[in-house]
Structures are given as C-alpha cells and as structure tokens.
Amino acid sequence: MHRNSTSDWLTSGAIALVLLFAVVLGILAVRAWQLQQTPVLVDDHYGLLDQREQNYLGQYHSRLLEQFDVDYRIVIIPGQDDIAILTADLFRAMDVGHYSQAGKGLLLVLQPDADKVRLEVGYSLEPIMLDAFVAYIESEQMVPFFQKMRVADGIVATTELIVNRFQNAAVSVDVSSELWVKGSGGAGAQSEAQLGQGASKEDYQNRSFSLVVRNEPQDPVLAYMSAMEHQDTNPTLSFYTAQTQEMLKDWVVTSSQMKNMSHTYKSCGSANIMLNHDHTLGVMRYPVEQRQCSPWFLAREGDVWKLDLTMMQHAIRFNANNQWRVNREAFHHYWFGFSDLNLDRNGYPRKNNRSYTWGLTVVDDRRAKPLAWISRIIPGSRAEAAGLQQGDIITAFNSKVLDNRRAFFTQLDALESGEKFKLSIQRQGQRLELAMVQP
Amino acid sequence: MKFLSWFAGLLVLSMITAFTFTGWQWNNLIEEQESVDEAWAQVESQYQRRADLIPALVKTVRASADHEQTVLVNVTAQRALTDSLAQVSELSKMLENNKAQPISWKNSDGVQQLAEQQQSVDRALNHVFAVAESYPLLTASENFLALQAQLEGTENRINIARVRFNREVKTYNATLKGFPGFLLARLGDFTPGVYFKAEKGSRHAPQLDI
Numbered sequence: 252m253h254r255n256s257t258s259d260w261l262t263s264g265a266i267a268l269v270l271l272f273a274v275v276l277g278i279l280a281v282r283a284w285q286l287q288q289t290p291v292l293v294d295d296h297y298g299l300l301d302q303r304e305q306n307y308l309g310q311y312h313s314r315l316l317e318q319f320d321v322d323y324r325i326v327i328i329p330g331q332d333d334i335a336i337l338t339a340d341l342f343r344a345m346d347v348g349h350y351s352q353a354g355k356g357l358l359l360v361l362q363p364d365a366d367k368v369r370l371e372v373g374y375s376l377e378p379i380m381l382d383a384f385v386a387y388i389e390s391e392q393m394v395p396f397f398q399k400m401r402v403a404d405g406i407v408a409t410t411e412l413i414v415n416r417f418q419n420a421a422v423s424v425d426v427s428s429e430l431w432v433k434g435s436g437g438a439g440a441q442s443e444a445q446l447g448q449g450a451s452k453e454d455y456q457n458r459s460f461s462l463v464v465r466n467e468p469q470d471p472v473l474a475y476m477s478a479m480e481h482q483d484t485n486p487t488l489s490f491y492t493a494q495t496q497e498m499l500k501d502w503v504v505t506s507s508q509m510k511n512m513s514h515t516y517k518s519c520g521s522a523n524i525m526l527n528h529d530h531t532l533g534v535m536r537y538p539v540e541q542r543q544c545s546p547w548f549l550a551r552e553g554d555v556w557k558l559d560l561t562m563m564q565h566a567i568r569f570n571a572n573n574q575w576r577v578n579r580e581a582f583h584h585y586w587f588g589f590s591d592l593n594l595d596r597n598g599y600p601r602k603n604n605r606s607y608t609w610g611l612t613v614v615d616d617r618r619a620k621p622l623a624w625i626s627r628i629i630p631g632s633r634a635e636a637a638g639l640q641q642g643d644i645i646t647a648f649n650s651k652v653l654d655n656r657r658a659f660f661t662q663l664d665a666l667e668s669g670e671k672f673k674l675s676i677q678r679q680g681q682r683l684e685l686a687m688v689q690p
Numbered sequence: 691m692k693f694l695s696w697f698a699g700l701l702v703l704s705m706i707t708a709f710t711f712t713g714w715q716w717n718n719l720i721e722e723q724e725s726v727d728e729a730w731a732q733v734e735s736q737y738q739r740r741a742d743l744i745p746a747l748v749k750t751v752r753a754s755a756d757h758e759q760t761v762l763v764n765v766t767a768q769r770a771l772t773d774s775l776a777q778v779s780e781l782s783k784m785l786e787n788n789k790a791q792p793i794s795w796k797n798s799d800g801v802q803q804l805a806e807q808q809q810s811v812d813r814a815l816n817h818v819f820a821v822a823e824s825y826p827l828l829t830a831s832e833n834f835l836a837l838q839a840q841l842e843g844t845e846n847r848i849n850i851a852r853v854r855f856n857r858e859v860k861t862y863n864a865t866l867k868g869f870p871g872f873l874l875a876r877l878g879d880f881t882p883g884v885y886f887k888a889e890k891g892s893r894h895a896p897q898l899d900i
Contacts, residue, residue, distance in 0.1 A: 335846050335850065437850030
C-alpha cells in the first residue's frame with residue numbers, strides 16, 4: 252500500500268512537471284512569434300487611405316524605424332472623443348515605442364469626424380520633438396496637404412521634416428542613452444485638420460522678383476531659390492518649362508518645405524554645369540559628397556534656359572535621409588549629366604568617386620570575350636587631355652589585366668591624388684600604353 | 691477519525707488560502723497606493739513645469755508689447771495687458787513660495803486648495819492671451835508663438851496627468867471600499883483619494899470688451 256501511494260505521488264509529480272514545462276514552452280513560443288511579426292504601423296479604421304497609400308506609409312515608416320529607431324504609428328479613427336485623452340490612451344494601449352530599441356515612439360491620430368489631428372510624442376523623444384516644433388510642422392506642413400485631401404502626402408511631407416530634426420539633433424542629443432522611458436505624458440500638439448477645405452492661397456499676381464535674368468544655364472536655379480525664399484508658389488513663373496508649369500498647378504508646396512529647401516541649398520556650395528552635345532539641355536550638379544544637394548535639370552525653350560522640375564521628379568529619388576539617388580529605370584535625356592558617376596545598382600553615387608573628375612564613361616561588353624571600353628569622353632575633360640578616345644578598349648591597369656568597368660573604377664578610385672599609373676588600351680587593333688596621373 | 695483529519699486538512703487549506711488572499715490584496719492596495727503617489731507626482735510636476743514657463747511668457751509679452759505701444763493698440767488694451775501680466779506675475783511668485791510646502795493627495799483640503807490656485811493661474815493666463823490678441827505684432831512673433839505652443843503643450847500634459855490621477859484614485863478607492871479592502875484599511879495607512887475636479891468654464895477665454 253505504502254509503495255503504491257509513493258509511486259502514485261511520483262507519477263503525479265512527473266505529470267505536473269511535464270505540464271508546467273509544456274506551458275512555459277508554449278508561452279515562449281507565442282512570445283517569439285509575436286516578436287517576429289511585422290510591425291503594423293498604419294491603422295486606418297476610417298477608410299481615408301487606399302491600400303496603396305497605406306502600404307506606402309507603412310514602408311516609409313518601417314524605414315524610419317530601421318534607420319532612426321523611431322516607432323512612428325498612424326491611426327485614423329472615427330468618433331469625436333477628446334483627441335488629447337484618446338491619443339494618450341491609444342499610445343499606452345498600443346504600446347507605441349515597443350518596436351524601438353530605445354522606446355522612441357510617435358503617434359499620429361487623425362479624427363476626420365471631429366476634423367482634428369494630433370501628434371503625440373513619447374517621453375524618450377521629448378528632448379528633440381518640442382511642442383512648438385510639432386505645432387509648427389502640423390500647421391505649416393501637414394494641414395496644407397490635408398486641405399487638399401492629400402492625407403498620405405501630408406503625413407510623408409511632415410515625416411521628412413521630422414527626419415531633418417533627428418539628423419540635426421543627432422549631434423547634440425543622444426536620446427538613446429539619456430532617456431529610455433516608455434509611454435507618453437501628453438507631449439506634442441494638435442490642430443484643426445481642415446480636411447478638404449481647400450488651400451488658403453494669397454494673390455500671387457502681386458509678387459515679383461528683382462533678379463536680373465542673364466540667360467545663363469544657372470539662372471533658373473537662382474530664380475527658383477529666390478522664389479523659395481519669398482515663398483512664392485506661383486506655378487506660372489517664367490523660369491519653369493511649360494511641362495513644369497502644368498505639373499505645378501496640382502502641386503502643394505508648403506512654406507516650411509520652401510524654407511527648408513532654401514536653407515539646404517544655401518549650404519551646398521558651388522555647382523558644375525554639364526551640357527549635352529547641342530547645348531539644349533543641362534545638368535547642374537553639386538559635389539557628390541553633399542548628398543542632400545540634388546542636381547537640377549535645365550532645358551532651353553527658345554533662347555531661354557528654364558528649370559525642368561518634371562523630369563527631375565521622374566529621374567531623382569530621395570531616401571529617408573533626404574539623400575538623392577538616380578532612378579536607374581527612368582527614361583529621359585539627362586543621363587549625360589551622370590555618365591561620369593560610378594553609380595551602384597540603386598543609383599547612389601559611390602564614395603571616393605574620383606572617376607568623376609576624369610569625364611569618361613566605361614561600359615562592359617560581354618558579347619564575345621568580356622571587356623571594358625570607353626563609350627564616351629566629355630570634350631575638354633582630363634580623359635581627353637590624357638589621350639583617351641571614344642572606342643578605346645581598356646586591357647590593363649598598371650600592367651594588371653582587367654576586363655570589366657567595375658575593376659577599372661575600383662582601381663582608379665583607390666589611387667591617391669598625384670599618384671601616377673599606366674593604362675593599357677587597344678585602339679583599332681593597336682596596343683597602346685598611356686602614362687597618367689590621378690588628379 | 692477520518693472525518694476529523696479531513697476537516698483539519700480543510701481548515702488548514704482554508705487558512706492558507708485566506709492568508710494568501712489577504713496578503714495578495716494587501717500587496718494590491720500598496721501597489722495601487724504607489725500608483726496614486728506616482729500619478730500625483732506627475733500632476734505636481736506638470737503644474738511646476740507651467741509655473742516655470744510663466745516668467746518667460748511675462749518677459750516676452752512685456753518686451754514685445756513695449757515695442758508695440760503705438761496707435762494700433764488702444765489705451766484700454768494696454769492697461770488690460772499690464773494688469774493681467776501683473777496678476778500672472780503675482781500668482782507665479784505665490785506658486786514659487788508654495789514650492790516648499792508640498793501637498794499630499796491624502797489631504798483633501800490641500801488638494802482642493804491646489805486646484806483653486808491652479809484655476810486662478812488658468813484664468814490669469816487665458817486673460818493674458820485674450821488681451822494679447824490686440825497686439826498683432828506680438829501674436830505674430832516667433833517667440834510668442836513658440837511660448838504659446840509650449841504652454842498649450844503643458845496644459846495638455848496637466849490634463850493628461852489629472853485624468854490619469856483620477857483613474858488611479860478610482861481604482862484605489864474601489865479596492866478600499868470593497869472586500870477585504872475596507873477591513874485592511876483599518877490596519878494600515880490607507881486613506882481614500884480625492885478626485886481632481888476642474889471648474890466649469892475655466893478653460894474658456896474670458897469675453898473682453900477692448
């Protein structure tokens with residue numbers, strides 16, 4: 252009897268342990284699954300955004316999370332509850348900041364029924380996102396887009412300013428080490444959303460510029476910068492191409508975007524202008540290291556140089572850090588302006604792009620045996636002065652055989668300024684060796 | 691015999707359960723009291739934050755208004771602004787003096803007094819902003835707009851802190867009034883909390899005839 256009751260106890264104990272182990276394992280498995288779930292950053296309960304816009308915003312904010320570790324959520328919700336209390340409660344309930352390693356959270360709540368919008372800032376971001384700044388970007392950046400019912404565009408445009416803020420603040424405030432507190436305490440600001448109420452435009456017939464146009468290629472860019480500084484959104488200004496004027500009629504440009512652009516380009520320094528073969532098109536480019544200074548496209552209409560923003564929209568893209576890249580899939584006639592750049596597969600100019608200074612384009616040919624040849628030499632460039640010609644096949648670099656453009660540019664970019672090198676080429680069946688110096 | 695041993699076992703089990711339950715409820719009460727303490731600290735902190743902004747507001751408005759004393763602003767508005775700034779400054783000094791005498795949320799008179807003081811500050815600030823509308827250059831200035839945004843942000847933080855405080859008090863009071871809370875209350879220092887009530891109409895700017 253005694254032996255049976257002991258073995259019964261042992262059996263019960265073993266079963267209890269196994270069950271406990273199974274429960275703990277189940278909890279851990281569920282937790283692991285939860286952690287692996289893709290964060291849901293956009294929650295539209297109202298149906299204001301279509302699926303494409305929701306996907307776009309979701310992807311944009313996912314990149315913000317990856318690059319700046321900020322968990323920025325959007326909720327569009329029906330009803331007319333007090334938006335301040337509602338937002339604070341949602342912030343807690345949704346555990347905004349959870350996806351960020353430093354608990355950095357932002358929550359945008361839009362109530363179309365009450366026509367209100369609020370951006371709530373988590374504790375961890377309060378040192379950077381001051382209430383005055385949030386109020387400013389809502390009224391100056393977001394609401395003008397909301398007035399035209401371009402809700403997704405308004406949110407993206409505001410996020411661009413938030414990114415700028417993070418970039419500028421990164422030097423002075425290390426949020427991740429200073430303040431790691433989840434949740435929010437009511438920081439942020441709210442505004443009337445003014446959804447669909449139409450933009451409040453001033454009569455821009457009265458605006459004018461004092462710029463004297465000399466009809467140089469850079470003149471339309473100078474005029475555009477002046478327009479941004481004066482916050483003139485007139486789409487019919489004379490320095491726009493006809494296509495650009497048509498495009499700008501439906502554009503919304505906010506005063507804060509204009510101020511931001513004017514401020515950015517003031518620090519861009521001097522630019523080079525590259526013209527096409529018949530001098531009807533131009534690309535004005537800043538040093539490649541200035542990643543936020545995107546190039547300008549210029550076109551001659553009649554005898555006058557004009558700014559071609561339409562093609563720029565098509566050909567230039569920006570990442571979440573507001574750094575430009577070339578859209579490699581775009582079809583346009585301005586490719587000559589980038590032919591000297593060593594672009595990666597996403598269209599970003601590579602660093603140490605010394606090949607830029609040579610003014611030549613090299614392409615690969617794999618039809619017979621692999622080889623690299625010069626498809627273009629910019630007239631008056633260093634490459635031309637060094638004796639290179641269009642059609643030359645590059646066979647070796649410092650006596651080392653190469654057969655692709657990548658190898659050529661890698662070795663060229665690796666040279667120090669003033670370093671001598673030998674380039675072996677084949678021209679119409681003849682082998683030549685050129686002695687060159689890296690500028 | 692068998693019945694006695696079963697009864698003894700049951701008694702022991704009941705005592706263990708009652709003890710565990712009581713201990714759990716006691717811990718709950720302590721936790722809830724701590725939550726109320728924390729929420730109250732937030733309320734005080736946000737009121738202090740607002741009090742800290744007042745001198746900057748007074749300085750900005752005075753400096754800008756002095757510049758703007760022109761035919762654009764009538765004498766009545768100028769006098770109204772001076773009076774409202776003086777009132778706000780006086781309240782600010784009073785708040786500074788009261789900093790040394792912290793108020794506990796368990797002291798219902800103290801909470802009531804704080805609520806009344808802060809409502810006076812609400813009214814005085816609303817008055818300043820209402821009168822400032824007569825000064826177009828002031829209301830367009832970046833410093834003023836930034837201060838206004840900060841004060842609105844602080845008002846919101848105060849509001850959220852008060853709502854959260856009231857929720858914590860509600861949970862805590864409900865536990866105290868329930869079973870076995872009302873029994874445990876006699877054993878420890880568990881005083882019911884007082885809700886923070888806002889005066890009706892205090893959030894609206896006064897109608898001015900300037």
